[in-house]
Amino acid sequence: MNRQWVLARRPVGQVGLGDFARTDAEIPVPDLLKGEILVRNRILGFDPAQRGWMDQGAGYMAPMALGEPVRGSACAEVIASQNPAYPVGSFVRGLFGWQDYAVVAKAGETAPISVPEGVQPEEALGVLGAASLTAWAGIKTVGRVKSGDCVLVSGAGGAVGSMVVQIARLNGARVIGIAGGAKKCRWLTQDYGTDAAIDYRTENVSARLAELAPEGIDLFFDNVGGDILEAAIAHMALHGRIVLCGSISSYNDEQPAPGPRNLSRMISYRLQMQGFILLDHLDQVPQASAELRNWLSAGQIRYRTDIQHGFDAIPATFLRLFTGANQGKQLLTIDT
Known part of the structure; x- marks a missing residue:
């Protein structure tokens, strides 16, 4: 099964555990169209901006749909591929949601970002991830x-x-x-x-x-x-x-x-x-990523990650952002 945490209702004021619901869906059948890949999420990242995406109304991204997996960043392993840019066994990152599996790289969607060899998943979502970019x-x-x-x-x-x-x-x-x-x-x-x-x-x-x-x-x-x-x-x-x-x-x-x-x-x-x-600045990602990696290799930047564990802990981990409980970039590893 494809475990999922979905948006059960739109938060009013302080977001809470009751705004999310745990459900199971079938694993997406890997009968992929050309260019698509099936990924299994290994680690999730959490950002305050996700709270704004839960509200109904205009914004720079469409609001999350009720009953759909909560939109959020993930680093995932490619387990089936119809895209030579993303071979099976490689890792990618993107907004794959609070779930185990997702079909991504669909036509018209933002392409996932490949994780370079030697970069760990927690680095891909942390010190070299979207927050640092x-x-x-x-x-x-x-x-x-x-x-x-x-x-x-x-x-x-x-x-x-x-x-x-x-x-x-x-x-x-x-x-x-x-x-x-x-x-x-x-x-x-x-x-x-x-x-x-x-x-x-x-x-x-x-x-x-x-x-x-x-x-x-x-x-x-x-x-x-x-x-x-x-x-x-x-x-x-x-x-x-x-x-x-x-x-x-x-x-x-x-x-x-x-x-x-x-x-x-x-x-x-x-x-x-x-x-x-x-x-608005995706064209600068290669330059920014290269400079961040150089600084990291040279020991010129330091970082902290706060890693929680377990699929059932996903909503509570998100709420840590709004109490100051997180000690650095908030991540969660998904148990298998």
């Missing part, structure tokens, strides 16, 4: 980081943020990270090389920014939104750039929270603010 595109292409910049990163202890701070540092920037809790702040300064860290749970973010960036922030990479975005706007330097990658502070809100109250500063300080998603 997002960090690369956001800080280099959208943010245009340069040597000497004062860079601020919110959600800096997470999968995207922890890579952003390191890429900014490798490009000669002075980096300040914001994270929740003393442990994650220690990671930022001791492991990821930030010049300073702010614990938003125990410190006044605005007051600390005044101390740490008296001449203003040149580039703010935001994964959080809400009050932290407002505080950052208040401390931006003239002609500063703001990159909007995520807004996890509001993903579970039943009603939209009020926006930053100081947007007039965007005018007086001639600030630029731009949202982005990785899908």
